[in-house]
Amino acid sequence: MRTKFGLLLVFLAFVSSAQALEAGSPPPLAPEEEQAKAAHLSAQVLTYYHYKKVPLDDALSEKIMNRYIELLDPERFFFLQSDIDQFMTNRDKIDDAIFSDDLSIPFAIFNVYEQRYVERLTYARELLKTGFDFSKNEEFTLIRDKEPWPKTTAESQDLWRKRVKNDWLRLKLAGTPEATIRETLGKRYGNSLARAYKYKSDDVFQTFMTAYTNSIEPHTDYLGVAAASDFDISMKLSLVGIGAVLQERDEYTTIRELVPGGPAQLSGQLAVGDRIVGVAQGKDGTLVDVVGTRVNEVVKLIRGEKDTVVRLDILPSDAGLDGKHRLVTLVRDNISLDKQAAKKSVQIVKDGDISRKIGVISLPTFYEDFDARRRGDKDYRSASRDVAKLLAELEKEKVDGVVIDLRNNGGGSLPQAIELTGFFVGKGPVLQQRNGDGEIRVNGNKRATALWTGPLAVLINRGSASASEIFAAAIQDYGRGVIIGEPSFGKGTVQTVVDLDEEARNPKPEFGELKMTVAQFFRINGGTTQLRGVTPDIVLPGFSDEEKLGESSYDNALPWLQIKPANYKPLGDIKTVLPELQSRHDARAKTDKDFKDLVEDVNELDDLRNKRIISLNETERRAERERQVNRLKAREAADGKGSVSQADLVFQEDGLQANERSLSADIASEKALKDAKDVLLDETVHILSDAADLTKVKSAKNN
Template identity: 60%
Template structure:
């Protein structure tokens, strides 16, 4: 953000109306939220890539998106509820500019009231028995359905929902008593969670409805969300090194981070429950039973080398068991599970293929700005892993970007530079039409041998920049599914800095400021990156991708940058595709994958679930017979449907299931290794592939 822009907006902070709106019984807006809303409007209506005035027309769009955010499946609110707020549809623009946020808070409280009614009614239905011989159905997806006409229609829908929940447990072998107990706890938990919302939650939801009405990737980050974003980018935090989870109103230790204070103490174990938290010996303890996990995390995190006291109910103790007080000293925790990792796979004929898995394009912005010698970044970690894989004598390389949603644009450019000599990586077009080319100017490549990049629908933004650049340069084979299709660039604006606030209270804006284009002049916007070799997929772009957004930026084309692509991969692509197709047709694991994809597509096409026990049992028996046949052949069958939600299983069972899921055979990765192995053999003897300008 240019200094003149910040300076121009500083004066605006003193124009914010003092009032924050009418007081509501439980949740009400604050003066800080009114100020944040006003400042956000100033930025979004003037400096966004696609400027939209905050007027009555946009107000109506905000209203609709806010409703969708509150009740996406149309399960709670009725048309009468919405009609009661009809007069406010064109008032939200004035509410934002005048700092009077009572309307979105009142609508949220109506939603909260209806949630309590629906879940209370669901619990009351558990006293009766259901007739599973009736020809009834429960809708699988109501996101595009009309709002519930009235309370009578709402009660009928929830009767069918409870009936479906009951039937799933019944088919899993549970008796009536066990089903009633499970579902009563489920609906009670959902009700309790719905009543834990804070004022900041309401405000963030509303502001994201406003930001999202302008463009899909513009958003507002409240104080907690902004901190979480910063932690995700630098892959470190100061705390005790424990992953926490809400279970039966207790904050339960789910995992202990290697090397953290919690595991070093030897006094904590997975399954232990945190009852209260204090800020040092002798300080008062804050009871946290029934508290949201993010609130407890705030209490536990803090300044490095400071003490935190935990009141612990051990995993093996009952509710009235003996508690233990444990004092830990906070320390820096590295989030290694989100960092780049390496492995080596065989590819036949003695070839070894290195794999680098990159979950996100992380960068410690502050560490880099300060000039810290060891600041964390994706490109630095990947460069180190490439050196290690060279020592392992690998013949080819896979960069796995599946489900990598992006991150730092600078890291995407730097990381691309590890695989090309020099040259353009991505073009950025600003709102004024000016185009800037981001290039790798560092001569030489960390890896100039055969390689592939794996992508899927979850690969977005920075992942698409890298994949597109390496594809355009002819530097890497792109394998997998078409990517997400996000071709926009966002910039973070710290509203506290704008308001000259010394304490964090206003949050941040993530604003779309540019659109990026490939070096060939095209863009990944909407279309994504198309793989050179495509794998089976059950997902289309209109259900998981940029094209599902009704206000996404359009696809455009600009002039290509100046670059000289290599041609080796394009020349051998037909042979690589042929060899892959032959293997895929003969490989049992690939046949299973295609079968699973077909089954998932079939399930998605179903609009309703039958509530007839006989029909559901036939479907269940058929599915389990198919899995048993597979298990007898290769042992790859998964667990059956137990009708439970994850938090309803024991922690040990949940962790075991996750471990088994992570250990499953990765059919697509193994086939990609074979494809790269083919690439190695077909390119044997050719000159290095990294071509500079």
């Protein structure tokens, strides 16, 4: 019976989805009462308490309108110019509407968006029936954010014809047979269409509020109830659940990873690739069919209170649609998200007859369990506590230097950045804060002595932001260590979280939260990381796109400013050894094959990014592909092995999207990247080894 019942659920889900697609546009979405109240309350808080006091008036209303349209259709593939003209008749009315608890304008725009979305994707599927002539000399504009909106339906259809033609050609160049191309693209566009029928009013409201908050300043955000919960989880690195990473694949919520030590892994009943088709609460709860349900909604059903029961109806990874289901009962527990926690490793650097041990601490985020700390929990989780333990371990291993790897660390807890800085500089100021009234306060730590006084390097890239920049800037200003990598993000603002339900004295979570900018921070030398970021002492190449990533990419970022320096005393002068460090790095860069390959990949990727227009002629595209393949083959022949890098994923593309590859292929690709040589970290370790050598030489001379 279970097999038949399970198959029936799957069948009904797909029939329901197919019927929806045949039914035309999705039903219109409408705002809910609490959303209108949340928008009004947000406007009051933002108007009076934001660092950059911007009144909600006609001028801001127009900015919100432009940003909202941009969020919905950033590459201008869906709306027509006539749609935009109609929307803009209300560009100066959003402010009055918010204060009147009226959200009809953004919802009306979204309903048009959904209609256009369905029209465009339906047309894309129709194009697959006939195929394309790739001998024609046509071009497709890849980056359309500055292109004009299509004026007519015919113009829009021609744009989509070229888009689908490019999708087809990418697969063809990868050697995919024509029948498989039709099947792959048919499924891709069909899945996209199905998503249009899953939107809810919360999605519209979240998008609109993002347009509003980001129109004031880039780092002010609205967090709905679900988003606020996710933010809390990311800060404390723990949640209550079953310990499974889930992914949506072809209408199924699929297990992508089992967290070691979690209920799912310990049960021995679940495996990567298993599909969750039903969820039930408690030992006797009714199974709820979740086939075709968005993965975030399935996650909500699976998470819950500690020590409570959740039951999962599982279609095993190796079973077909009519395969035998398995009912799994799990007890929810605390899950530690250790992947985002600080980790250490030790690398050996050989310099002639001398070997040096360099400790590396990777810190993905400045996390802190605020609630546990407020409760007085002595064992609360935080970045500084974890790093302190790792530093003690590295000292026992007698390392000669320590690298703090902050690449792609987007920030987090400000107190954690201050505390972490104290581990390397001891007592003293770390940053200066200026609030909206212009008052300046110096923040520092009271740690009497540093935990690590030996050679230090901080590795950053364009993804290092906020708290990462505070730490790197303080280390640089104190002359305590060498900063290596790419210029950082350039986020020099401080945010606080405002609970709108607390503001409204609302007993239950309905209105969400505001992550609102309340201050700007400055370096202790008087400068700021705002807009310009932290400039490394030794610059390394990277794959970041500076035009799209970083504070300078925002059109309304706060300006760079300077104030008086704080009262601090430098602890060292790294500048005295920088010329020699740079010279040794340059010499390695000229001879190290891996580093030379990295530079080549970075340059190649930059060239690809600069191509806004691409040919749809098969002969031209095939010649370009063969050039890339021959380049990588030549590299492989030179060192006797293949190369795995971020750039290779572009150069060796198969035309597939991430969820179109098999799960095993995705996981294998991730593992290959994880296991690939980290050229930038290796060079950073060598630079720090050089710094340790030069510091010893300098110290010997002084003595």
